[in-house]
Amino acid sequence: xxxxxxxxxxxxxxxxxxxxFPLGRRSKIHAVSDVSLHIEAGANLGLVGESGCGKTTxxxxxxxxxxxxxxxxxxxxxxxxxxxxxxxxxxxRGLQMIFQDAAASLNPGRSVGQSIAEPxxxxxxxxxxxxxARVRELMGAVGLDPDRDFCKRPFEFSGGQCQRVSIARALIxxxxxxxxxxxxxxxxxxxxxxxxxxxxxxxxxxxxxxxxISHDLAVVKNICDRVAVMYxxxxxxxxxxxxxxxxPRHPYTxxxxxxxxxxxxxxxxxxxxxxxxxRPAPAxxxxxxxxxxxCPRARIRCGEQEPALTDGSGGRMFACHFPLD
Amino acid sequence: MPxxxxxxxxxxxxxxxxxxxxxxxxxxxTADLWAxxxxxxxxxxxxxxxxxxxxxxxxxxxxxxAEKRSxxxxxxxxxxxRDVVSxxxxxxxxxxxxxxxxxxxxxxxxGLLGCLAGYFRGRFESLVVAAMxxxxxxxxxxxxxxxxFYLGPNLFNLIVTLGCLTVPAFSRVARAQTLVLRDREFxxxxxxxxxxxxxxxLREIIPNLLVHMTAYGLLAAAFMxxxxxxxxxxxxxxxxxxxxxxxxxxxxxxxxxxxxxxSMVPAGIMFLTVLAFNLxxxxxxxxxxxxxxxx
Amino acid sequence: MNSNPAGRPLLRVENLRAYxxxxxRHVRAVDGISFTLAEGQTLGIVGESGCGKSMxxxxxxxxxxxxxVVGAGARIEFIKRDLLRMRARELRKITGREMAMVFQDPMxxxxxxxxxxxxxxxxxxxxxxxxxxAAHQRALALLGLVGISMPNRRMGQYPHQLSGGLRQxxxxxxxxxxxxxxxxxxxxxxxLDVTVQAEILxxxxxxxxxxxxxxxxxxxxxxxxxxxxHATAVMYAGKIVEQAPTDFLFSxxxxxxxxxxxxxxxxxxxxxxxxLREIGGQPPDLIQFPSGCSFSPRCARVAPRCxxxxxxxxxxxxxxxxxxxxxxxxxx
Numbered sequence: 001x002x003x004x005x006x007x008x009x010x011x012x013x014x015x016x017x018x019x020x021f022p023l024g025r026r027s028k029i030h031a032v033s034d035v036s037l038h039i040e041a042g043a044n045l046g047l048v049g050e051s052g053c054g055k056t057t058x059x060x061x062x063x064x065x066x067x068x069x070x071x072x073x074x075x076x077x078x079x080x081x082x083x084x085x086x087x088x089x090x091x092x093r094g095l096q097m098i099f100q101d102a103a104a105s106l107n108p109g110r111s112v113g114q115s116i117a118e119p120x121x122x123x124x125x126x127x128x129x130x131x132x133a134r135v136r137e138l139m140g141a142v143g144l145d146p147d148r149d150f151c152k153r154p155f156e157f158s159g160g161q162c163q164r165v166s167i168a169r170a171l172i173x174x175x176x177x178x179x180x181x182x183x184x185x186x187x188x189x190x191x192x193x194x195x196x197x198x199x200x201x202x203x204x205x206x207x208x209x210x211x212x213i214s215h216d217l218a219v220v221k222n223i224c225d226r227v228a229v230m231y232x233x234x235x236x237x238x239x240x241x242x243x244x245x246x247x248p249r250h251p252y253t254x255x256x257x258x259x260x261x262x263x264x265x266x267x268x269x270x271x272x273x274x275x276x277x278x279r280p281a282p283a284x285x286x287x288x289x290x291x292x293x294x295c296p297r298a299r300i301r302c303g304e305q306e307p308a309l310t311d312g313s314g315g316r317m318f319a320c321h322f323p324l325d
Numbered sequence: 326m327p328x329x330x331x332x333x334x335x336x337x338x339x340x341x342x343x344x345x346x347x348x349x350x351x352x353x354x355t356a357d358l359w360a361x362x363x364x365x366x367x368x369x370x371x372x373x374x375x376x377x378x379x380x381x382x383x384x385x386x387x388x389x390x391a392e393k394r395s396x397x398x399x400x401x402x403x404x405x406x407r408d409v410v411s412x413x414x415x416x417x418x419x420x421x422x423x424x425x426x427x428x429x430x431x432x433x434x435x436g437l438l439g440c441l442a443g444y445f446r447g448r449f450e451s452l453v454v455a456a457m458x459x460x461x462x463x464x465x466x467x468x469x470x471x472x473x474f475y476l477g478p479n480l481f482n483l484i485v486t487l488g489c490l491t492v493p494a495f496s497r498v499a500r501a502q503t504l505v506l507r508d509r510e511f512x513x514x515x516x517x518x519x520x521x522x523x524x525x526x527l528r529e530i531i532p533n534l535l536v537h538m539t540a541y542g543l544l545a546a547a548f549m550x551x552x553x554x555x556x557x558x559x560x561x562x563x564x565x566x567x568x569x570x571x572x573x574x575x576x577x578x579x580x581x582x583x584x585x586x587x588s589m590v591p592a593g594i595m596f597l598t599v600l601a602f603n604l605x606x607x608x609x610x611x612x613x614x615x616x617x618x619x620x
Numbered sequence: 621m622n623s624n625p626a627g628r629p630l631l632r633v634e635n636l637r638a639y640x641x642x643x644x645r646h647v648r649a650v651d652g653i654s655f656t657l658a659e660g661q662t663l664g665i666v667g668e669s670g671c672g673k674s675m676x677x678x679x680x681x682x683x684x685x686x687x688x689v690v691g692a693g694a695r696i697e698f699i700k701r702d703l704l705r706m707r708a709r710e711l712r713k714i715t716g717r718e719m720a721m722v723f724q725d726p727m728x729x730x731x732x733x734x735x736x737x738x739x740x741x742x743x744x745x746x747x748x749x750x751x752x753x754a755a756h757q758r759a760l761a762l763l764g765l766v767g768i769s770m771p772n773r774r775m776g777q778y779p780h781q782l783s784g785g786l787r788q789x790x791x792x793x794x795x796x797x798x799x800x801x802x803x804x805x806x807x808x809x810x811x812l813d814v815t816v817q818a819e820i821l822x823x824x825x826x827x828x829x830x831x832x833x834x835x836x837x838x839x840x841x842x843x844x845x846x847x848x849x850h851a852t853a854v855m856y857a858g859k860i861v862e863q864a865p866t867d868f869l870f871s872x873x874x875x876x877x878x879x880x881x882x883x884x885x886x887x888x889x890x891x892x893x894x895x896l897r898e899i900g901g902q903p904p905d906l907i908q909f910p911s912g913c914s915f916s917p918r919c920a921r922v923a924p925r926c927x928x929x930x931x932x933x934x935x936x937x938x939x940x941x942x943x944x945x946x947x948x949x950x951x952x
Contacts, residue, residue: 019630050813050814050815050816050859051784051813063512064516064517065516065517096517097514097517099510099514101510104509104510104511105510105511105513105514106511106514107511107515107529107533108511109532109533110535114742118515118518118528119518119519122518122519122520122524123518123519158902158903160902161902166514169514170517173518188668188669188903189668189840189841189881189884189885190668190880190881190884190898190899190903191903192884193884193885193896193897193899194898194899194900196886196896197895197896197898203829215814216814217814218885218886218887218888219886221886221888221892222886222887222890222892222893222894222896223892223893224892225892241892242891242892245888245889249772250795255815256814256815257888258818259814259815259817259818260843260888261816261841261842261843261844261846262815264363278952311569316868
């Protein structure tokens, strides 16, 4: 089902995207199954899900690091055919990504200043002075010292600082959309706050939009305007952040919200959790609604017919036969 | 070693090895300038002479042709009265040439093939891997025999044949490391800058391959020197009178009990050189691992 | 510092210091920790990476690296016996049997080439001297205890055939095999999904109540210890900087670091784009200690005295509340 018709403001449209990996001869891993969403300029979209739900695969497919099996990705109106796996070029470098392990995303043999300058060098059209000026500007913007830190290697920095370098590199070519794949998940709480605030600042300063992917609903809700929830390759629910928190309609969203450790502690300590067996593997998703084996509200229909994304009120969508209200 | 983290990183043994190799290389390069007898000059009065024998009537390289001088055979002479020192120094040229040039062929050829195979994968990779397996399975000695027989035994043929035989090993090292690197986040990030395959290979993958390959290359060099020695011992190497360390060992076979120095001295020198290559190769590898663990 | 005076003291740690060599100098991983734990009590230890909490856990279990140096005045008293002065053989009789540990990453905590069943029965045979049949039955019972369905089938599987949550349950089963009196859980749910986290933590809570086991729950996430522990200690740069009964701590914290930690985490109830309260600066360098309080370079309430002299733990408003700060939050 197509999402909203393309807007002049729509930056990214994903249409019925399917990504499957062959597993041996007979089976496949259904990493992403029929996902459609869109991102509008200025409105950060968050994507939440647990391990194995396909969110990282989706992110990589969007930027062209993975070739999708089926489906369409459009950026600023142009279709990205992932020719040569290089959506970035086609997107005119309007699209960039930062990774979870920031230190690993930097070439260990190169100084961070050179790493930050690299996109400009590949792009061409910048004199050496221009490049250096831009690098210094960005290093200052992300909170690094251009004089002291330019020549250092990645291993001399902490995780948080490496993420700053990674952000500087991603932003140097002035992209419009920044895909963030779990950028703060491996950072300490105190550094996490710094990086999240930094991303918000960068958004304002450079007119960015963020596509923020994480397993941490609290983080996503804070930094994004709209949030999408994924489970086992499918979208469960998309809504505005506030709405999602106040009144989730999909049982999985409700379970995620209940499981988040809260403090001051919730009433009598939260005893939430999902009953039933463990999450099934993406190679053999259950028939019908993929969440039904673990859903406390599941009925017979859930095991037979897969629910489609239906429109709710206020621009939200959910895929459930028996949603919460 | 606590010091090696901040010093050159090679450690004491590594530096000693480097010094030794430089010494050998320098001697080989300047062989003609030394005040030693020519390597093929036979002194019939001093056959298989012990190390330290003095002779009063020796013609030197540097002197006029008939001028005889007093000279001490520091390492003795071989079965034909030729000065061991002189033959060692001239023989070093052969050994080093084989030891450095043959692996170079493998480094460049094998490294390139392996890197491309690991990066592009698919059919090309299968083809390369199959080809490498074939070469590996091929009996190297037979190949050498054939080449020597049909094309003549000379240094060039030897180096090229041995070099081709090292290509599979290098390609394996290169391919394995490329497979690891291509999925690392920094290569993915490089793709996101819009870089094409060629740029990524050149700027991201190959520089990170070089240290691995060099470490392996030094070990291969050590092996090649020994291989040359064995081949010359078998008589398949460069023909007489050009000296080579392996050939010298072979020549001393007959007099092992009376004049062991004729075989043992070149064996000892070869041992030290091979050891030096190994130690440096090891030192480089340790240094790289230390760096990598800091990531 | 006993938060549950009714229970008998089980573990008493006094002035524990553990230094790790780093080149010519030392990393002060654990820098003077003291606390008491009673039977059946749960202590939460919270801190960020590098604060020394994992080293503390290892020190308690005798798992410190071989080149670690333990301070001379340190004591770890477990049921009246000093663990630091025991011989290795006697220590091994206690760790694994009366004290057990659950680690963060279940994949590396389990032997990948050994079947699950054997990993459990091995522990039973080694510590309790059980026969094969008896051990097998007990292993089945343990798997059931930790909520693993089809235990017979699981016994014959390898770790890689199980999901992360299941592996962690197996690790807990192994830890509980000999009915320990103390369980140390070092970030037991950090590597797991959120929905599975809650289940594992609930499981630990239930088991603890059932077996009257004491537990030390270590985490970097304040939310995990909230509501699940009797007392909580906050660590920074190898020291405990604040400790109190958990409920009291969350409502009456006085150490600026504790408050900063709480405020740096985004809350579900706050509106989107709420600016988070950062803690400026970098995590502490454990080799070059600044003089004075280790948190002073990053503290918003830093006073001159903080930089000169390291604060000692002082009692607070509650009998079991201790904090180390010259300029705590309740002073103007």
